[in-house]
Structures are given as structure tokens and as C-alpha cells.
Amino acid sequence: xxxxxxxxxxxxxxxxxxxxxxxxxxxxxxxxxxxxxxxxxxxxxxxxxxxxxxxxxxxxxxxxxxxxxxxxxxxxxxxxxxxxxxxxxxxxxxxxxxxxxxxxxxxxxxxxxxxxxxxxxxxxxxxxxxxxxxxxxxxxxxxxxxxxxxxxxxxxxxxxxxxxxxxxxxxxxxxxxxxxxxxxxxxxxxxxxxxxxxxxxxxxxxxxxxxxxxxxxxxxxxxxxxxxxxxxxxxxxxxxxxxxxxxxxxxxxxxxxxxxxxxxxxxxxxxxxxxxxxxxxxxxxxxxxxxxxxxxxxxxxxxxxxxxxxxxxxxxxxxxxxxxxxxxxxxxxxxxxxxxxxxxxxxxxxxxxxxxxxxxxxxxxxxxxxxxxxxxxxxxxxxxxxxxxxxxxxxxxxxxxxxxxxxxxxxxxxxxxxxxxxxxxxxxxxxxxxxxxxxxxxxxxxxxxxxxxxxxxxxxxxxxxxxxxxxxxxxxxxxxxxxxxxxxxxxxxxxxxxxxxxxxxxxxxxxxxxxxxxxxxxxxxxxxxxxxxxxxxxxxxxxxxxxxxxxxxxxxxxxxxxxxxxxxxxxxxxxxxxxxxxxxxxxxxxxxxxxxxxxxxxxxxxxxxxxxxxxxxxxxxxxxxxxxxxxxxxxxxxxxxx
Numbered sequence: 025x026x027x028x029x030x031x032x033x034x035x036x037x038x039x040x041x042x043x044x045x046x047x048x049x050x051x052x053x054x055x056x057x058x059x060x061x062x063x064x065x066x067x068x069x070x071x072x073x074x075x076x077x078x079x080x081x082x083x084x085x086x087x088x089x090x091x092x093x094x095x096x097x098x099x100x101x102x103x104x105x106x107x108x109x110x111x112x113x114x115x116x117x118x119x120x121x122x123x124x125x126x127x128x129x130x131x132x133x134x135x136x137x138x139x140x141x142x143x144x145x146x147x148x149x150x151x152x153x154x155x156x157x158x159x160x161x162x163x164x165x166x167x168x169x170x171x172x173x174x175x176x177x178x179x180x181x182x183x184x185x186x187x188x189x190x191x192x193x194x195x196x197x198x199x200x201x202x203x204x205x206x207x208x209x210x211x212x213x214x215x216x217x218x219x220x221x222x223x224x225x226x227x228x229x230x231x232x233x234x235x236x237x238x239x240x241x242x243x244x245x246x247x248x249x250x251x252x253x254x255x256x257x258x259x260x261x262x263x264x265x266x267x268x269x270x271x272x273x274x275x276x277x278x279x280x281x282x283x284x285x286x287x288x289x290x291x292x293x294x295x296x297x298x299x300x301x302x303x304x305x306x307x308x309x310x311x312x313x314x315x316x317x318x319x320x321x322x323x324x325x326x327x328x329x330x331x332x333x334x335x336x337x338x339x340x341x342x343x344x345x346x347x348x349x350x351x352x353x354x355x356x357x358x359x360x361x362x363x364x365x366x367x368x369x370x371x372x373x374x375x376x377x378x379x380x381x382x383x384x385x386x387x388x389x390x391x392x393x394x395x396x397x398x399x400x401x402x403x404x405x406x407x408x409x410x411x412x413x414x415x416x417x418x419x420x421x422x423x424x425x426x427x428x429x430x431x432x433x434x435x436x437x438x439x440x441x442x443x444x445x446x447x448x449x450x451x452x453x454x455x456x457x458x459x460x461x462x463x464x465x466x467x468x469x470x471x472x473x474x475x476x477x478x479x480x481x482x483x484x485x486x487x488x489x490x491x492x493x494x495x496x497x498x499x500x501x502x503x504x505x506x507x508x509x510x511x512x513x514x515x516x517x518x519x520x521x522x523x524x525x526x527x528x529x530x531x532x533x534x535x536x537x538x539x540x541x542x543x544x545x546x547x548x549x550x551x552x553x554x555x556x557x558x559x560x561x562x563x564x565x566x567x568x569x570x571x572x573x574x575x576x577x578x579x580x581x582x583x584x585x586x587x588x589x590x591x592x593x594x595x596x597x598x599x600x601x602x603x604x605x606x607x608x609x610x611x612x613x614x615x616x617x618x619x620x621x622x623x624x625x626x627x628x629x630x631x632x633x634x635x636x637x638x639x640x641x642x643x644x645x646x647x648x649x650x651x652x653x654x655x656x657x658x659x660x661x662x663x664x665x666x
Contacts (some may be wrong), residue, residue, distance in 0.1 A: 038588055038589055038590045039124065039125050039126055039127040039128075039590065040125075040127070040128070040590055041125065041198075041202060041203055041588070041590040041591045041592075041596070041619040043195045043196070043198045043199035044128055044129045044130075044195050044198075045128055048128050048129055048130045049195065051130060052129065052130065052139065052191070055139070055140075055143075056139075056143060056188075059143045059144075059147060060147075063147045063150050063151060063154070066078045066079075066151065066154055067150065067151075067153070067154035070154045070155060071154065071168075071171060078097075078151070079093070079155065081097060082094075082096060082097040082098075082151075082155050085097045085100065090237055091230075091233050091237060092159070092233050092236060092237065093155045093157070094152045094153075094155040094156040094157070094160075094174060094177065095152070095174075095176075095229050095230065095232075095233045097151065097155065098148045098149070098151045098152035098155070098177070098180070098229075099148070099226060099229065099230075101144060101145070101147070101148040101151060102144070102145045102148035102149075102180060102222060102226065103226075104144065105140070105141045105142070105143075105144025105145040105148060106141060106144075106145050106219060106222060106223065106264070107141070108137045108138075108140055108141035108144065109137065109138050109141025109142055109144075109145070109219045110141075110219070110264070110267065110318075110322065111137055111322060111325060111326075112134045112135065112136070112137035112138035112139075112141060113134075113138060113216065113219075113267060113270070114270070114322045114326050114335060115133075115134035115137075115326060115329065115332065116132065116134035116135065116138060117207055117270050117271070117274060117335075118274055118326075118332050118333035118334075118335070119132060119134060119332070120205050120517075121274055121276050121333060121516055121517065121538065121539060122331075122332075122333055122516070122517065122518070122519070122536065122537060122538025122539055123517060123519040123538055124205065124517035124519060124564065125203050125205060125619060129195075138215070139191065141219070142184065142187045142188055142190075142191075142215065142218065142219060143188065145180065145183070145184050145187075145219070145222045146180075146181065146183075146184025146185060146187065146188050146218075147184070148180055148184070148222075149177050149178070149179070149180030149181030149182070149183075149184055149222075149225065150181055150184075152173070152174065152176070152177035152180065152181075152229065153167065153171075153173040153177050153178075153181065156171070156172065156173045156174060156177065159236035160172055160174065160236065161174055161175075161232035161233075161235045161236060161428075161654065162235060162657070162658040163175060163653050163654055163656065163658065165178055174229060174232045175228060175232065175650040175651075175653060175654045176225040176226070176227075176228035176229025176230075176231075176232055176650070176654075177225065177229060178225075178650060179221075179222075179224055179225030179228060179647055179650050180222055180225035180226070180229070182643060182646065182647075183218045183219075183221045183222040183224070183225065183643075184218060184222060185218070186214055186217070186218040186639065186643060187214060187215050187216075187217070187218025187219050187222070188218070189214065190211050190212070190214030190215035190218060191215065193211045193214060194209075194211035194212065194214075194215065197209070197210065197211045197632070200621075200624070200628075201620060201621055201624055201628075201629065201632065202591075202593075202619045202620040202621040202624075203617075203619035203620070204617045204619070204620055205517075205616070205617055205619065206271070206278045206279075206613075206616070206617060207268065207270055207271050208268070208271070208278065208279055210632055210633055210635075210636040211636070213268075213636065213640070214636060214639075216267060216268065217265075217268075217640060219264075219267075220264045220265040220267050220268070221265070221643070221644075221647070223258075223261045223262050223264050224262055224647055226258045226261065227255055227258040227259045227262065227425055228424075228425065228428060228650065228651060228654055230254065230255045230258055230429070231255065231425045231426075231428035231429035231654065232428060232429070232654060234255075234428075234429035234430075235428075235429065235430075235431065252302065252303055253303065253310075255302065255425065255429070256299050256302050256303040256307060256310060257310070257314065259295065259298055259299050259302060259421070259422075259425065260295060260299050260310055260311040260314045260315075261314065262294075262295055262298075262421075263291055263292075263294075263295040263311065263314075263315060265287070265291055266287075266288070266291060266315070266337075268287060269284055269287055269288065269337075269338075270335055272284045272389070272391065272393070273335035273336055273337050273389075273390075274333055274335050274336075274390065275336075275389070275390030275391040275539070275541060276391075276514065276516060276539070277391065278463070278578075278612075278613060278616055278617075279461060279463060279578075280460060280461065280463060280509075280572065280574075280575065280576040280578060281393055281394050281399075281403070281509045281510065281572060281574075282402070282403055282406050282407075282460045282461075282574065282575055282576070283457065283460065283461045284393055285374075285378055285393070285403045285404070285406060285407035285410070286406060286407060286410045286453070286456045286457060286460065286461070287410075287457075288338055288378065288381065288407070289373060289374040289377070289378050289407035289408070289410040289411040289414065290410040290411065290413055290414040290417075290449075290452075290453050290456075291414060292340060292343040292344075292373050292377060292411070292414065293343070293347075293369060293370040293373040293374060293377075293410075293411040293412070293413075293414030293415045293417075293418060294414035294415070294417040294418045294421070294449070295311050295414075295418065296308040296311050296312075296340075296343055296344055296347040296369070296373065296418070297347055297365070297366050297369050297370065297414070297415050297418030297419065297422075298417075298418035298419070298421045298422040298425075299311050300347050300348065300351050300369075301356060301362065301365070301366075301418065301419065301422040302422050302425065302426070304351075305348065305351065305352065306348070307348075307351075308343070308344040308345075308347035308348045308351070309344050309345075309348060311340070311344060312339075312340045312341050312343075312344035315340045316339075316340065316341075319337050322335075323335070331536045331537055331538075332536065333536050333538070333539055336388050336389050336390055337389075338381045338384060338385065338389070339380070339381060339384045339388075341380075342376070342377045342379075342380030342381060342384075343373040343377035343378075343380075343381075346369065346372045346373055346376055346377050347369045347373065350365060350368050350369045350372065351365065351369075354368070362419055363419065363442075365419075366415035366416055366418060366419040367412060367415055367416075368415075369411075369415050369418075370411040370412040370413070370414050370415025370416065370418075371408055371411055371412050371415075372411070373411040373414070373415070374404070374407040374408035374409065374410055374411025374412065374414075375404050375407070375408045375411070377411070378403070378404055378407040378408075378411075379400075379404060381393075382400060382403075390541065391510065391512075391541070394509035394510060394572075394574075395508070395509065395510050395511065395512075396506075396507055396508055396509060398507050399507065399509050399574045402574050402575065403574075406456060406460060406575075409452060409456060410452065410453065410456055412452070413448065413449040413450075413451075413452025413453050413456075414449060414453075415449075416442075416445045416446070416448050416449040416452075417445070417446055417449030417450070417453075419442055419445055420442050420445035420446035420449065421446065421651070423440075423441050423442050423655070424440075424446075424651040424652065424654065424655040425651075425655075426655075427440070427441075427654075427655035427656075427657075428651070428654035428655045432657070433655055433656060433657035434656065434657055435656065435657040435658065436656075437652060437653075437656050440652060440655055440656065446648050446651070447648065450644055450648070454641070459575075460575050460576050461576070462576060463576060463577075463578040463611065463612070463613055464576045464577055464578070464611075465577070465578075465579055465609075465610070465611040466573070466577040466579070467577075468579075468608050468609055468610075469499065469500075469501075469504050469571070469579070469608070469609045470499070470500040470501070470606055470607070470608050470609075471497040471498055471499050471500060471581055471606070471607055471609075472497070472498045472500065472604065472605070472606050472607075473495065473496070473497055473581065473583065473601045473602075473603070473604070473605055473606075473607050474495075474496045474498075474603055474604055475493040475494065475495060475496070475603050476493065476494045476496065476554070477492075477493060477494045477558055478491065478492075478493040479491055479492040479493065479558065483603050484561075484602065484603040485561035485562055485584070485600075486600070487561065487562055487584060487586065487598060487600050488562070489562060490562055490563070491560070491561050491562045492558035492559065492560050492561065493558055493559065493561055494554055494555050494557075494558050494559075495513060495554065495555045495559060495567075495569065495583055496547070496552060496553065496554040496555075497544070497552070497553055497554075497569055497581055497607075498549070498551055498552040499551035499552075500551075500606065501551075502551070503550065503551035504571065504573065505544070505551075505553060505571065507573070507574075508571055508572060508573050509572040509573060509574055510570055510571070510572040511544050511553070511569070511570070511571050511572070512541060512542065512543050512544055512569075512570055513540075513541070513542050513543075513544055513555045513559050513567070513568070513569050513570070513583075514540070514541055514567070514568055514569075514570050515539075515540040515559045515560050515565045515566065515567040515568075516538065516539055516540070516565075516566055517538060517564060517565065517566050518537060518538045518539070518540070518560055518563065518564055518565040519538060519563075519564045540557075540559055540560060540565075540567075542555050542556045542557040542559060543555070543556045544556075544569060559583070561583065561584040561600075562584075563586065564586055565584065565585075565586075566584070566585045566586075566615070566616070566618070567583040567584045567585075568580040568581060568582050568583055568612065568615055568616075569581040569583065570612060571609060578611065578612050578613070579609035579610060579611060579612055580609060580610065580612035580615055580616075581601075581607050581609060582599050582601070582607070582610065582615045583599070583601050584599055584600055584601070585598065585599040585615065585618060586598055588618065591618060591619055592621075593621055593622045593623060594622060595614065595618045595619075595620070595622055596618060596619075599615075
């Protein structure tokens with residue numbers, strides 16, 4: 025890589041590459057304070073037996089639904105809030121891919137529905153706690169004398185709290201480590217992860233409600249939807265963590281291709297298996313229908329926004345059909361053959377189901393998975409293991425929901441069915457992601473870069489004037505692209521305000537400013553590839569040739585990036601490879617995430633990542649404890665107050 029001696033003129037006002045301005049922190053804190061104080065007032069009044077309009081609204085919702093007041097209203101608030109946050113994320117991630125970092129958190133309109141949504145579902149859990157009064161489920165957590173709260177409410181509150189803490193933690197992370205423009209950044213996983221795990225508390229809360237709901241109430245639910253269908257829909261919604269695949273859906277993933285197979289295979293097996301066991305025939309198809317309906321609603325609502333990249337998504341139908349077929353063949357009724365059903369379903373979802381998704385990706389996805397079919401056996405092997413782990417998780421979850429909603433449950437936790445199945449599923453998932461999910465540099469390759477069809481008529485672009493060119497790379501030594509997972513050219517963050525024009529070519533899945541993807545095609549000469557279309561090499565564009573090799577090697581040939589004075593590090597200087605220069609590959613995250621500080625020791629990054637990972641593992645174990653506790657019967661001698 026060559027740093028050009030003639031630095032291109034940077035945009036007149038580059039967005040800051042660190043934390044938020046102090047006045048924006050005060051505004052965000054003010055918004056949060058209003059919500060926190062309001063729900064604090066509601067909690068104080070309700071716990072001191074002074075009714076509020078919120079309490080009366082909860083009683084009305086309870087009367088209509090037949091659910092307890094601590095379920096009926098909080099679930100409505102939580103679902104509205106998670107819809108707001110989801111819509112904001114679908115808007116926010118494309119903005120960063122197309123335009124780069126924000127000039128400030130409040131300058132990005134998509135942050136408002138995310139922030140308000142997180143505040144909403146966090147306080148849905150707090151509202152459930154505030155409204156909790158007898159009759160309560162057999163197991164609760166004692167918060168104060170005379171104040172016990174259902175376990176589902178604790179899960180919702182915990183998920184909301186970790187998401188809410190993610191906002192200030194994100195600002196601190198940016199100040200210390202620099203910004204990381206990726207959905208999977210540590211503090212981003214706190215915010216998004218809290219949102220997608222909030223839903224785990226909903227089916228448990230419904231199961232706890234089943235312990236105390238009156239017959240008339242449950243009959244009303246049954247007349248409207250069917251009690252099992254309502255809970256089944258709640259379990260199906262636990263597939264919301266599919267949101268972590270948005271970078272793949274948008275065609276700019278920053279993590280290995282195999283992680284899409286791991287996450288999708290695990291979640292598809294988990295949710296389809298658990299709902300099929302819960303509802304019976306048609307359960308897995310209900311999951312797929314809900315998945316497609318939610319994605320279609322997000323697609324249509326985002327499409328009306330001007331020049332926003334639309335996310336495409338995998339299908340889920342192959343996995344649902346497989347689980348339904350296995351269910352019809354094995355008939356896992358009343359826990360008979362449930363373990364073989366979960367094992368076979370998980371294995372087939374991870375293999376045949378993901379093979380179907382691979383075929384679908386070639387039709388619909390912006391970046392098919394993977395380009396090279398030679399790596400497909402490896403991908404399917406890993407996803408098969410993930411699917412088995414997901415099947416075990418689905419079996420465990422269904423059994424806990426069944427027992428949590430039943431009056432007959434073993435009083436000894438050691439007598440719970442499928443003990444350890446959920447933990448095995450979690451270990452499988454974490455183990456696979458830890459093994460294959462971390463991008464690695466691996467070997468360094470060298471290639472000669474040349475330009476052709478330069479739009480300015482010269483031999484290469486200078487970065488200062490509008491310029492497009494075809495880029496050719498010739499490997500020195502072995503052709504490393506032959507068995508690559510991906511090898512293509514990407515130009516992103518071509519902010520229209522900074523010189524990106526409508527005449528820049530895009531692939532059929534983009535058609536919006538700020539994103540260019542084009543294939544690298546062999547020229548016929550050994551180890552030589554050229555871009556199918558010209559790529560932009562000017563303005564605010566960042567252009568690179570991406571080379572991904574299984575299992576986790578992610579390197580690139582950086583071609584161009586502008587001078588960025590806001591980045592106080594060498595990574596902020598202009599990158600401009602000269603015609604005929606020899607370039608060596610580097611870990612592509614160094615280029616895609618230029619804002620990350622290069623003067624922070626590796627151990628500091630490691631500690632930061634491990635801290636966030638540790639928080640999440642602890643949270644998942646706590647969620648599991650709540651499910652196990654709710655599924656345990658109360659001792660015969662007395663009611664348990666915990």
C-alpha cells in the first residue's frame with residue numbers, strides 16, 4: 025500500500041471520529057431522564073397502593089385479554105418498543121454503510137427510534153415489576169418486603185438494562201478505542217443484543233401467567249387466537265436475533281461467511297424445533313411465516329425512505345419444511361421421541377436447510393454465500409453442528425415453557441427433563457463463534473495493481489477529481505483467489521454530500537448512492553483478475569478488493585481512501601495505490617474500520633472484548649436459571665417466595 029504524497033482535499037467538515045459532543049450527551053440524558061422519572065413515579069405509586077392511570081389501563085388490558093395486569097400491558101409496550109428499535113436499526117445500518125460515521129448521535133434520525141425503543145422495552149420489564157401483585161406465579165424474585173416479581177419480567181428488564189447501558193458505553197468506547205463502523209462492535213452488540221434477547225422474557229411471562237389466569241380469561245384468549253398459538257407466536261418471535269445478520273443482508277459483512285451459516289442454522293433449528301414441539305403440525309411454518317412477514321414489513325417501510333439501501337434476507341422456508349417433515353415422520357408427541365426429533369431436525373436444518381439457503385442466496389442476496397462452491401462442504405459441516413446445538417436448545421426451551429405454564433412440575437430441579445440440553449446448545453454456539461467468528465489475517469499475499477478505462481483519460485485517479493477506473497490485480501506467486509470464499513471489489517461510504525454521483529455504477533442489489541460491489545473476473549492470465557465494472561477512486565469513497573478464505577481469513581488489497589483529518593492516527597491519511605504498484609494484503613478491518621485508534625495496545629482491545637463477552641455469557645446463564653426456576657414446582661410444605 026502506498027500513501028500518496030499529494031493528499032486529496034478532504035471534505036470541508038469531516039464528522040468527528042471519537043465520542044459525542046457534550047451537548048448531545050446532555051440532550052440524550054434529558055430524554056432518558058423523562059422516561060425514567062415517569063416510570064419511577066408509576067412504580068412508586070403502584071407499590072404504595074395509590075392507583076395511577078397506567079394501573080387502570082393495565083387492569084383494562086387484563087380484563088380484555090384474560091392475562092394478569094403484570095403481563096397484559098407490559099407485553100404491548102415491549103412489542104411496540106421492539107418494533108420501533110428494529111425499524112431504526114434497519115434504517116441506521118445502511119446509513120453507516122452508505123455515508124460513514126455520523127457527525128453526532130443526534131444528527132442521525134435513525135437513532136431516535138432505536139433509543140426510544142430501547143427505553144420502551146427496558147421499562148416494559150420495570151412496568152411488569154411495578155404492576156406485579158397477587159395472584160403471582162409460584163416462583164418469583166423478592167425485590168423488597170411485600171414486593172415479588174415474575175421471572176419473565178426480570179429477563180425483560182435485564183435485557184433492556186444491558187441495551188440501555190450500551191449507549192453510554194458506546195460513547196466511552198469511541199473515545200478510548202475510536203469508532204468501529206460495524207454492527208458487531210462490542211458495545212453495538214450490547215444495544216442490539218439487549219433488544220433481540222428482550223423477547224426471551226415474553227414466552228416465559230406468558231407461561232407464568234398461565235399458572236394464575238382464570239378459566240374465563242384463558243377461554244377468551246382461546247376464542248380469539250388460541251392459547252397455544254399466542255405462546256407459540258411468542259416463542260417464534262425469539263428468532264429476532266436474526267437481526268445480527270444485517271451486514272450480510274446488506275452485502276457488506278465484516279465477519280467470516282461461515283458465521284452466517286452458524287447463526288442462521290442455530291436459530292432456525294432452535295426456533296422451528298421448539299415451536300413445532302409446542303404447537304404440533306404447522307408450528308415450524310408459523311415461524312417461517314412470521315419471519316417473512318416481519319422482514320416484508322421492514323422492507324416496505326424502509327423502501328419509502330429516499331436512497332436507503334434495502335436489506336435482503338434468507339428464506340427460512342427450507343428449514344421450516346424440513347422440521348415439519350421430520351415431525352410428521354417421527355411424531356414427537358408428549359415428549360416421546362423428542363430427543364431424536366431435535367437431533368435429526370437440527371442436523372437436517374444445518375445441512376439440507378442451509379444448502380437451500382445457499383441456493384436462495386444466489387438469487388436474492390446481495391452477496392451469495394459463498395461464491396466458490398468448493399468451500400460449501402466446510403460451511404455445511406459447521407452449520408450442521410450449529411443446527412444440532414439449536415435443536416437441543418429448542419427441546420430445552422419447549423420443555424421449560426411447558427413446565428412453567430403447568431401446575432404439575434417437579435419440585436426438585438434435578439428432576440427437570442432435558443437437564444443440560446440448553447447449556448449444551450449454548451456451548452456449541454459460543455464455541456463455533458469463538459472458533460470461526462473472529463476475522464484473521466493469516467498469510468500475507470502480494471499483488472500488482474493496475475488501472476484501465478480511467479474516466480479522466482489518464483493512467484490512474486489522483487483522488488482529487490471525480491474518477492472511476494477498472495482495477496486489475498495480478499497475484500505474485502500462487503493464485504489465492506481460486507478457492508476463495510469471496511473475491512470482489514467493494515467501494516462504500518461514498519457520501520453523496522462529499523462527491524458521490526448518480527453515474528457511479530452499482531450492482532443490481534444496490535441502486536442507491538454510497539455502495540458499489542462488482543465482481544473480480546479472471547482475465548485469462550495466470551493469477552490475474554479485473555473488476556467487471558469501474559469503481560470510484562475519489563472523494564469520500566473507500567475502495568478495496570476483498571479476499572476471504574475459509575475458515576476465517578479476511579484480508580484486502582486497499583485501493584483508495586480519502587484523507588480524514590478527524591482520525592488522529594496514520595490510518596486517517598489518504599490511501600492511493602499508484603498504477604503498477606505492488607501491494608500486500610492486510611487484515612481488512614484495519615481498512616473498513618479506519619477510525620479505530622492504532623495506538624491502543626492489543627491487550628486493551630482484548631480486555632474490552634472479553635469484558636463484553638463475559639457480560640453476555642453471564643446474562644445467558646441467568647436467563648437459563650430463570651427458565652429452569654420457573655419450570656420447577658413449588659415445595660408442597662409452603663409457597664416459595666425466593
